[in-house]
Amino acid sequence: MIELPKTSRRRFLRNIGYLSVGFPLLNSCSSKQDLTVAARMNYDGNLPGSIRNASQVNAWLQVLEDGRVMVFSGKVELGQGIRMAICQVAAEELDLELDQVEVHMAETGLTPDEGYTAGSGSVQNSAMSVRYAAATARQKLVELASIKLKSPVEDLVFYNGKVKTKKGNQSLNFAEILDGVQIDMEVTVPVSLKVNTEYRYVGKPIPRKDIDKMVRAETNYIQDLRFPGMVHARVLRPKGYQSKLVKLDESGLSTEVSGVTKTVINGSFVGVITEREYQAVKAVDFLRNHSEWTVGSFFPDQKDLFTHIKSIADPSQSIRNDGDVNAGFGGNKTFKAAYTKPYLKHGSMGPACGIAIYDGDILHIWSHSQGIYPMRKAIAGMLKMEVDKIHVIAVPGAGCFGHSTADDAAADAAILAMNYPRKHIRVQWSREDEHTWDPFGTAMIMELEASLGEDGKIIAWKSEVWTDSHSMRPNDEPATLLDTRYLENPIELKSRGYLGGGHRNADPYYSIPNMQVNAHYFDGPLRVSSLRSLGSYTNIFSIESFMDELAEKAGKDPLEFRLAHLEDERAIAVVHKVREMCGDEVLKEGEGIGFAFSRYKNTAAYSALGAKVWVDKTTGEVQIKKMWAAVDVGEIINLDGITNQIEGGMIQAASWTLKEQVTFTQEEITSTDWSSYPIFRFSEISEVEVVMINRPDRPAEGGGEVSMPPTGAAIANAVYNASGKRIYDLPITAEKIKSR
Amino acid sequence: MPKYTLHINGSEKVVDTEPDTPLLYVLRDYLELNGPKFGCGLSQCGSCMVLVDGNAVTSCIRPVASVGDSKVVTLEGLTSKSGDLHPVQQAFVQEQAAQCGYCLNGMVMTSVGLLNRNTNPDEGEIKEALRMNLCRCGTHTRIIKAIKRAAKNL
Numbered sequence: 001m002i003e004l005p006k007t008s009r010r011r012f013l014r015n016i017g018y019l020s021v022g023f024p025l026l027n028s029c030s031s032k033q034d035l036t037v038a039a040r041m042n043y044d045g046n047l048p049g050s051i052r053n054a055s056q057v058n059a060w061l062q063v064l065e066d067g068r069v070m071v072f073s074g075k076v077e078l079g080q081g082i083r084m085a086i087c088q089v090a091a092e093e094l095d096l097e098l099d100q101v102e103v104h105m106a107e108t109g110l111t112p113d114e115g116y117t118a119g120s121g122s123v124q125n126s127a128m129s130v131r132y133a134a135a136t137a138r139q140k141l142v143e144l145a146s147i148k149l150k151s152p153v154e155d156l157v158f159y160n161g162k163v164k165t166k167k168g169n170q171s172l173n174f175a176e177i178l179d180g181v182q183i184d185m186e187v188t189v190p191v192s193l194k195v196n197t198e199y200r201y202v203g204k205p206i207p208r209k210d211i212d213k214m215v216r217a218e219t220n221y222i223q224d225l226r227f228p229g230m231v232h233a234r235v236l237r238p239k240g241y242q243s244k245l246v247k248l249d250e251s252g253l254s255t256e257v258s259g260v261t262k263t264v265i266n267g268s269f270v271g272v273i274t275e276r277e278y279q280a281v282k283a284v285d286f287l288r289n290h291s292e293w294t295v296g297s298f299f300p301d302q303k304d305l306f307t308h309i310k311s312i313a314d315p316s317q318s319i320r321n322d323g324d325v326n327a328g329f330g331g332n333k334t335f336k337a338a339y340t341k342p343y344l345k346h347g348s349m350g351p352a353c354g355i356a357i358y359d360g361d362i363l364h365i366w367s368h369s370q371g372i373y374p375m376r377k378a379i380a381g382m383l384k385m386e387v388d389k390i391h392v393i394a395v396p397g398a399g400c401f402g403h404s405t406a407d408d409a410a411a412d413a414a415i416l417a418m419n420y421p422r423k424h425i426r427v428q429w430s431r432e433d434e435h436t437w438d439p440f441g442t443a444m445i446m447e448l449e450a451s452l453g454e455d456g457k458i459i460a461w462k463s464e465v466w467t468d469s470h471s472m473r474p475n476d477e478p479a480t481l482l483d484t485r486y487l488e489n490p491i492e493l494k495s496r497g498y499l500g501g502g503h504r505n506a507d508p509y510y511s512i513p514n515m516q517v518n519a520h521y522f523d524g525p526l527r528v529s530s531l532r533s534l535g536s537y538t539n540i541f542s543i544e545s546f547m548d549e550l551a552e553k554a555g556k557d558p559l560e561f562r563l564a565h566l567e568d569e570r571a572i573a574v575v576h577k578v579r580e581m582c583g584d585e586v587l588k589e590g591e592g593i594g595f596a597f598s599r600y601k602n603t604a605a606y607s608a609l610g611a612k613v614w615v616d617k618t619t620g621e622v623q624i625k626k627m628w629a630a631v632d633v634g635e636i637i638n639l640d641g642i643t644n645q646i647e648g649g650m651i652q653a654a655s656w657t658l659k660e661q662v663t664f665t666q667e668e669i670t671s672t673d674w675s676s677y678p679i680f681r682f683s684e685i686s687e688v689e690v691v692m693i694n695r696p697d698r699p700a701e702g703g704g705e706v707s708m709p710p711t712g713a714a715i716a717n718a719v720y721n722a723s724g725k726r727i728y729d730l731p732i733t734a735e736k737i738k739s740r
Numbered sequence: 741m742p743k744y745t746l747h748i749n750g751s752e753k754v755v756d757t758e759p760d761t762p763l764l765y766v767l768r769d770y771l772e773l774n775g776p777k778f779g780c781g782l783s784q785c786g787s788c789m790v791l792v793d794g795n796a797v798t799s800c801i802r803p804v805a806s807v808g809d810s811k812v813v814t815l816e817g818l819t820s821k822s823g824d825l826h827p828v829q830q831a832f833v834q835e836q837a838a839q840c841g842y843c844l845n846g847m848v849m850t851s852v853g854l855l856n857r858n859t860n861p862d863e864g865e866i867k868e869a870l871r872m873n874l875c876r877c878g879t880h881t882r883i884i885k886a887i888k889r890a891a892k893n894l
Contacts, residue, residue: 079840079877207836214841215829215848217775217815224774232769258741258758276757278765281781349779349787349842349876398777398842399877431780640836644879648839651878674784674874682867685880 037158038095038198042190043132050074051129051187054112057140058182060133061090067161067173068100071134074114075126076106076370077210079399080704081641082122084208088201088637089127093134093194094141098201098209100161106372106394116371116473118402118530120604120702123637128700129187135194136187145177196635196696203694205640222353222368222395227424230355231261232277234284235412236270237433238486239293240668241527244268245486246292253290257283264419267488268293271416273425280428297666299525306340306445309466313520316464319503323514328460332451335553339448339542341730342661343526344441345671347679350398351434354409356417357424363390363417367410368397374475375407379414381478382491390414401652403529404438405429407474408482415483435677436669437482440662441531442468442524444502446542450512456554457564460514463543467502468524470534482527496523501534505709508543509599510565526662526669533705536600537653537712541730544596544713548720558717562597570606570632570695571599577630577691578608590614591625594717596710605633605701609650609714612686615723620737622719624654624686629707631690634698646690646707653711655680658732744804748773749817759805764788766804767814775815775845779874786846786873790814796846796853798872815845818852828852831890832883839877846873851887859894861887 054060054074061071071090077083083103091101104111114126138158145163146153149170157164164171196202213219238245245268254260259275260283270287274280300308355366363385369375372392380387397406412427445466453459472493474480479493503519551561559579566572575597582593592615597608610628615621627650636642659678663671671677712730720726725737741756748771755770762781767773767790779787781800788800791813818826825833828851838844847870854861854869861869866887875883 079838079842081839207833208838211836211838211841212833214838214844215815215825215832216819217773217845219841220774221777221842223778226772276761276765277769278758278761281765347876349785349840349874350777351779396840399840401876428778431782431784644836644839644882647881648878651880652876655878673782674780679874679876680880681874682870682880682884685867685884688881 039195040192041195043193044190047132047187047189048125048128050112050114050125051132054129055186056184057133057137057187058184059112060130061137062182063174063178065175067175068102069094069096069174071101071103071130072111073103073126073130074106074112074373075117075122076368076372076394077396078117078370079396080645081208081638082117082126083210084206084641085123085637086127086130088206089131090134092199092202093131094138095159096161098206108372108376108390108392113373115374118370120600120704120706123700123702127637131193132187132191135191136185137183139192140183140185141174141177145172148172148177203636203639203696206638208641220395221350222355222366222397223350223428225355225366225395227357230424230426231273231275232280233271233273233413233416233425233427234280234430235427236272236284236287236291237437238268240295241298243293243295245270246294248287249290250287253283253286256286262420263287264416266415267490268486269415269483271412273416273420277428295667299664299666301666302664305443309443309445309522309524312524313466313522316518316520319517319519320507321516323460325460325462325514325516328514329449329451332453332459333553334449334451335550336447336449337546337549337728339446339538339545339728341444341538341541343443343528344531344656344660345435345438345662345677346401346404346531347677348398348400348404348434351429351431352405352409353397353426353428354406354411354413355424355426356410356413358417358421360421361389363414365390365392365410365414366395367392368395368400368406369410369474370400370403370406371473374473375410377476378407378474378478378481379411381476382411382481382484383414383418401532402441403471403473405434408437411481411483432672435672437527439472439527439529442470442528444535444538446506446539448542448546450546450550452550452554456556458510458512458550461508461512461516463506463517463539464520465503465506465517465535465539466520466522467499467535468522468528469497469499470501470530471498472529496521497529501530503539504534504601505536505539505543505598507602509571509602510562511567512565526664532652533600533708536598536705536709537656540596540598540709541712541716544598544710545716545726545728548594548717549726559595568599571597573693574606574608574630574632577693578610578628581628581630581689581691582610582612585612590617590722592718592721592723594714594719594721596713596717598709600706600709605631605703605706607631607646607706607710609707609710611711611714611718613715613718613722615719615737617723620734622658622732622734622737624684624715626687626689627654627711627714629688629690630693631703631706632693632695633701633703633706635696635700636692636694637700639692642692642703643690645703647688649705649707650688650711651680651685653708654715657712657715657730660731744807746804746807747809747811749813755804757804759803761804763790763799763802763804763807763812767799773814773816777842777845779842785843786850787843789846789849789873791849791853794853794856796850815848818848826852827893828855828887828890831886831893835882835886835889837879837882837886839879843873843875847875847883851890854887855891855894860891
């Protein structure tokens, strides 16, 4: 059983009033003279977007009855360790032990609405909001303690959840200071922040609290939640993307499968509810075998995919146009190359799960969605309910790496709960459904053209990118949810989703006087949405492959060629660092090293990648021997957490690069399990080495996606250096290396 | 429905269920154990692994009727009664060998199975033992380090 929410907290929260605003803010550096109290300085910069939407301290943190602190974040834990990072910044500013801070992740009505947990944006939004709110709370607590203890601020010590007089004969915890109320005041600049040289936690490799729980099987994933009387359900997905239900014969179901409670049919939506989980698996198999669906050719022939994409694309749109590209091409040596990337799956290890109960008034939903507030709007629209009548609690699932199927499973559970009220209904997706109905990362094409001057530098550059949407995340449009396609009154999708992700990083971060970027949007055949790093992976794969080709044409070392086009010192530093990391490598026969660089979104974190591969000359097989990354995310919150993210990103992107592509016939998706959609297994794993360049005085950037884009190109460049074969079409397979 | 008496984590459990119910569903749905995870139901990913008589095996397509008198240990059963972690569990914590942690059950169970028969595996043997186990977060290199560490601490 799980206790949600904690009763002690709820009682405390219910019984309290709120302090009225009006206490003057203390000056900063209140206890500078005291050695045990860290120095502080005023922060007068911008506040993150999240805090502008939820500006009160008590939106972000509240003091519990025992004096500990509950922090609220509108983001969700996806295995990226954001819960720990938020815990660290809160404990830092409030001078608490880490165990004195609990972090409550997203829940409607309780935590701030921070939209989606996406785009490597949680540290700079949620963690930084918590930092400013905690620092503001600290000022208020010191001030109130000073009044209560009748002791000037200079004579107080603020440490580990207690405020003591220096003589030590009086002390209060936070709850005693607040006396049953919470801090209801706005977070405004200037905020007095701890000086970063005095940090106890931030920037350190603090172990995550949840891994000890994971190894004990004490972590509650959504799949692990159990409620009294909970029933199980599965949904029978249509045969193909646009298939409609023609006939369903459920007459023999109850005799064939025990425990069947209810079948819900609404248009082409078919769900079955059973007492036990495996009964639902059998029931949905029975229904599949006793149903008829329309079939059709929904997809182009896979071998013609990229021709098809070009044929359906909109007229091109200008994204960037600096200088005069055509003049730059004229009279100079000009080179061209074209690159493609197939559709990719998120490939979460845990198929989606959703739990819901309709209590007759409120629909409660437990979901591992990346954005529970926006999802609530979509579900409200689908069910034609008031948003306020839906309560959503974020619960961790398996890592999802973008917008996957969590929201769709929540929608399934919501539909079934409305048809079978007052019972918790748990919907578990199958692996086949997860692989088939996942909103994939879109296939893309990038065509590049560049000219080199006499000095071997790039004079002009043109990027042409073909892309579908990179976010069809649930929002005001119910049609972003899969089920809305099949309900009796299907809802048509009005908008095309977020297209901007397609040209993310399509303009090189290099100093090139004439640069043009054009985007060709298409409304492609397969269901798509956000996949970790969006278009950047394809665009950087293409750009950084092309940079190596241009370097060779210019007769330059590939890293020197990049450095000659970089002005940003932080960019230059990661390139130097990765070169230094690989400096001692000795290459054997058939081995090669390749490099790539990117600054994520051209505005966020920096990474330079190195990959060493061996290519089997007879079979074309590629083995990665080692990968290196030098990364600068600005201020580091948790050194081990960010390192783990960078390492994992490299391995996942390497798997994309060498193995992965969604396959399909004209009728259906055919990569429906881990045999038909293979990803890296242990035998393919190389050593990885990450060096983080910490810049405590620069803004903290998220790092979840940062190592993905340059990994693909570093491998492609290494394969070229090892074998002399340049592969333009992902994935880089043995067959392609052999056949060229 | 038939009754099955199973030896789970050192005690006997009686379950009323259909003979074709996979062991995974018995462990999770009837016995409320959360260690073994549903990942594919196809014996392809290793998330559902348990020890059966000391060997790490998948539980998602193994019918309960086939379990018989075998001794089954789940992730929960590795921890001692007093809460002390098995050296493999401890090593996973020390190496922070997880991100989302969904595959961790299978990784830990396979590692325990490996160390049961080989107390000093080299990297090749570790990778071979983990060939069934998928991880999407990319924590593989940490997992390998954790197993090497656990082998030292056995």
